[in-house]
Amino acid sequence: MTVATTSPTEPRVPPDERRLRRDAEANRRQILRAAGRLMAERGLSAPLEDIAAEAGVGIGTLYRRFPTRADLVEAVFADHLAVYVEALEEALGAEDGWAGLLWFLEAATTHQIENRALNELLEYNLGEAAVAQVQEKVTPLVDTLVERAKATGRLRPDFALSDLAFMQQMLVALGRATESVGDRVWKRYMAIMVDGLLAARTGPTPTGRAALSIEELRVLHESRPPVPWRRRADPPER
Amino acid sequence: MTVATTSPTEPRVPPDERRLRRDAEANRRQILRAAGRLMAERGLSAPLEDIAAEAGVGIGTLYRRFPTRADLVEAVFADHLAVYVEALEEALGAEDGWAGLLWFLEAATTHQIENRALNELLEYNLGEAAVAQVQEKVTPLVDTLVERAKATGRLRPDFALSDLAFMQQMLVALGRATESVGDRVWKRYMAIMVDGLLAARTGPTPTGRAALSIEELRVLHESRPPVPWRRRADPPER
DNA sequence: GTCAAGTGGAGGTCACTCCTCCACATCTCG
DNA sequence: CGAGATGTGGAGGAGTGACCTCCACTTGAC
Numbered sequence: 001m002t003v004a005t006t007s008p009t010e011p012r013v014p015p016d017e018r019r020l021r022r023d024a025e026a027n028r029r030q031i032l033r034a035a036g037r038l039m040a041e042r043g044l045s046a047p048l049e050d051i052a053a054e055a056g057v058g059i060g061t062l063y064r065r066f067p068t069r070a071d072l073v074e075a076v077f078a079d080h081l082a083v084y085v086e087a088l089e090e091a092l093g094a095e096d097g098w099a100g101l102l103w104f105l106e107a108a109t110t111h112q113i114e115n116r117a118l119n120e121l122l123e124y125n126l127g128e129a130a131v132a133q134v135q136e137k138v139t140p141l142v143d144t145l146v147e148r149a150k151a152t153g154r155l156r157p158d159f160a161l162s163d164l165a166f167m168q169q170m171l172v173a174l175g176r177a178t179e180s181v182g183d184r185v186w187k188r189y190m191a192i193m194v195d196g197l198l199a200a201r202t203g204p205t206p207t208g209r210a211a212l213s214i215e216e217l218r219v220l221h222e223s224r225p226p227v228p229w230r231r232r233a234d235p236p237e238r
Numbered sequence: 239m240t241v242a243t244t245s246p247t248e249p250r251v252p253p254d255e256r257r258l259r260r261d262a263e264a265n266r267r268q269i270l271r272a273a274g275r276l277m278a279e280r281g282l283s284a285p286l287e288d289i290a291a292e293a294g295v296g297i298g299t300l301y302r303r304f305p306t307r308a309d310l311v312e313a314v315f316a317d318h319l320a321v322y323v324e325a326l327e328e329a330l331g332a333e334d335g336w337a338g339l340l341w342f343l344e345a346a347t348t349h350q351i352e353n354r355a356l357n358e359l360l361e362y363n364l365g366e367a368a369v370a371q372v373q374e375k376v377t378p379l380v381d382t383l384v385e386r387a388k389a390t391g392r393l394r395p396d397f398a399l400s401d402l403a404f405m406q407q408m409l410v411a412l413g414r415a416t417e418s419v420g421d422r423v424w425k426r427y428m429a430i431m432v433d434g435l436l437a438a439r440t441g442p443t444p445t446g447r448a449a450l451s452i453e454e455l456r457v458l459h460e461s462r463p464p465v466p467w468r469r470r471a472d473p474p475e476r
Numbered sequence: 477g478t479c480a481a482g483t484g485g486a487g488g489t490c491a492c493t494c495c496t497c498c499a500c501a502t503c504t505c506g
Numbered sequence: 507c508g509a510g511a512t513g514t515g516g517a518g519g520a521g522t523g524a525c526c527t528c529c530a531c532t533t534g535a536c
Contacts, residue, residue: 021534024482047524058484063526102443166427169415170408177407180461181454183447189404189431191445196434204436205340207429209421216419223418230491230525259503262513285493296515301495468494468522483532490525501514506507 028065030055035076039117044073044124045229069229077121081134083111088141097148098155101164102194104145109168109186113175123169124227139214156199160211167193266303268293273314277355282311282362283467307467315359319372321349326379335386336393339402340432342383347406347424351413362465377452394437398449405431 020028034055038046048069052062066072087107094100112119142161149155167190175186212220258266272293276284286307290300304310325345332338350357380399387393405428413424450458 021481023534027482045524048526049524052484059525060485060527060529061483064482163426163430166412166416166423170412170427173411174404174408178404178458181450181458185404185447185450188401188445188447188449189408191443192401192434193427193431194434194443195436196430196432198433198442205429205432207426209423209426211426212419212423220416220419259512261502265513286495287493290515297494298496298498298516299514302513478536479534480536481532481534484530486528488525488527490523492522492524494519494521496519497517499515501512503512504510506509 024065027055027057027061031057031062031065031072032076035072036080036117039073039076040115043116044069044120044227048072073117073121077117080115080118081121084108084134084138085141087111088138088145091145092141092148096152097145097150098152101145101149101155104142105164105168105171105194106187106190109171109175109190112168112172113179113186116176119172120228124224154199156197158207158210159197161214162212162217163197165217166212262303265293265295265299269295269300269303269310270314273310274318274355277311277314278353281354282307282358282465286310311355311359315355318353318356319359322346322372322376323379325349326376326383329383330379330386334390335383335388336390339383339387339393342380343402343406343409343432344425344428347409347413347428350406350410351417351424354414357410358466362462392437394435396445396448397435399452400450400455401435403455404450 031051035046035051038051038054048062049059051072052059055062062072066075087104091100091104091107094103112122139161142164146155146159146161146164150157150159171186171190171193174189175184178185269289273284273289276289276292286300287297289310290297293300300310304313325342329338329342329345332341350360377399380402384393384397384399384402388395388397409424409428409431412427413422416423
C-alpha cells in the first residue's frame with residue numbers, strides 16, 4: 001500500500017505552472033478582459049460575481065483560476081502599470097523640460113480618471129509586489145522630469161515630486177466628480193495650478209509649508225486605510 | 239359607540255409638536271450630540287446603532303424620535319449650516335476684497351475637512367429643504383464676495399463662483415487624504431492655486447474651458463448619485 | 477474512447493445595517 | 507402618593523450584498 005505519488009517518467013505536478021487546456025486558456029483571457037473593464041469602471045472591489053458574469057463564465061471558474069482577488073488584480077494590471085513608465089519616458093523625451101512635465105501631468109491624470117482601478121492601485125499600496133517595483137522604477141524618472149523642468153527656470157524652485165503626486169490626486173478627484181459634464185473641466189484647474197507653479201510667481205502667497213519629502217510621502221502612503229475589500233479571514237482568533 | 243377622540247378642553251394631539259417629557263428631551267439632545275460627533279467623523283451614513291450607543295440610548299429611542307435618517311440629519315445640521323452664512327458675512331466684512339475671498343476659501347475648506355457630514359451634505363443635494371434654502375441665501379453672497387475680489391484687480395477676471403466651489407472640493411479631498419500628516423498640507427496647494435488666480439498671470443497656460451456657469455453647476459449637482467444610505471423601501475412593487 | 481481537466485451555479489456563510497415590537501421603567505400631575 | 511401617559515431598551519426578524527465551496531456534469535487531449 002505504499003504508493004508512488006508521481007510516475008517516474010512524468011512529474012505529476014510541475015513546479016509551478018502547467019499548461020492550460022485550450023478552452024480554459026480562453027476563459028482565463030475572458031476573465032482578465034472582463035476584470036479589466038469592470039475594475040476600470042467601478043474600482044478594484046468590483047464584485048467577482050459581476051466579473052464572472054461579464055466574462056460569460058461561472059463564478060467557480062473564476063475562483064479556480066484566481067483564488068484570491070489579489071491574484072486577479074495582479075494578473076490584470078501586470079502590464080497596465082507599464083503604461084506609466086512609457087508615459088514618463090515619452091515626457092522625458094520632450095526637448096522642453098517644462099512642457100514635458102505638463103505633458104506627463106496631463107497624461108497621468110487622464111489615465112487615472114479613466115481607470116479607477118489604476119488610481120486605487122496606486123493609492124492603496126496594493127501589491128507590495130508589483131506596485132512597489134514600478135514605484136521604484138518610476139521615482140527616479142519623475143525626479144529627473146522635475147529637475148529638467150526646474151532647469152528651464154520656469155518652475156518654482158521649491159517644487160517637489162510630492163507636489164506632482166498631490167496635484168494629480170486632486171485633479172483626478174475633480175475629474176471624476178465632473179465626468180458627467182464631459183469637456184474636461186479639470187483641465188481648467190490644472191491650468192490654474194500650473195500658473196501658480198511658475199517661478200515668476202513664487203512667493204506672492206505664502207505656502208506655509210514645504211512640500212513633503214519622498215520619505216514623508218512614503219510614510220503617509222503606508223498609513224493608508226487597508227485595501228477596501230474583504231480579505232480571507234485569518235485563522236480563527238480563539 | 240361614537241367616541242369623542244379629543245376632549246373639548248384639551249386637544250389630544252396638538253397640531254405638530256408636543257412637549258417632551260424632561261428625560262426624553264435630555265435623550266433627544268444626547269442623540270443630537272452623538273450624531274453630530276459621529277457624522278462629522280464618519281459621514282452622513284454613520285450607522286444609527288452606533289449613534290444610539292454613543293448617545294447612551296437604545297436604538298428604539300432613536301427611532302421613535304427620528305423616524306428616518308433624514309429627520310436626524312436635518313435636526314443635526316439645522317444650525318451647522320448657518321456657520322456658512324456667518325463665515326461669508328465675516329469675509330464680506332473684510333476691507334480688502336481679495337483677502338476676504340481667501341479667508342473664506344480657507345475657512346470653508348477647514349470646516350469641511352473637519353466635518354465630513356457637512357461636506358456630504360453639500361455634495362448630495364440632500365435636504366431639498368434645508369440645503370437648498372441655505373444655497374439660495376449663500377449664492378448671492380458668494381457672488382458679491384467674488385465681485386469684490388475682482389474689483390481689487392488682483393483676481394483673474396474669468397474667475398467664477400464655480401471655480402471657488404471646485405477648488406474647495408479639491409482641497410477638501412486632499413485635506414482629508416493627508417490628515418494624518420497634520421500640518422495642513424493642503425494649504426500649500428491652496429497657496430499654489432491662489433497664485434494661479436492672480437490676474438497678472440492670466441493666460442500663460444490656456445485654460446481650455448471657461449468656468450462652469452451657475453446653471454451648469456446646478457445641473458451637475460443634480461446628476462449626482464443618490465444619497466449613500468438605504469432609504470425606506472417604496473411600497474412593494476408588484 | 478477514456479479520463480484528466482475544466483465548468484457552472486445553487487446554496488451555505490458572513491458581516492452589516494435597518495427597523496419593529498412590547499414588557500418594563502420613568503415621569504408628571506392631580 | 508398613585509395612576510396613567512409617556513418613554514425606553516434591545517432582542518430579534520428581515521434584507522442585502524458580497525464571498526466561497528462543492529460536486530455532478532461537460533469537454534478537450536491524446
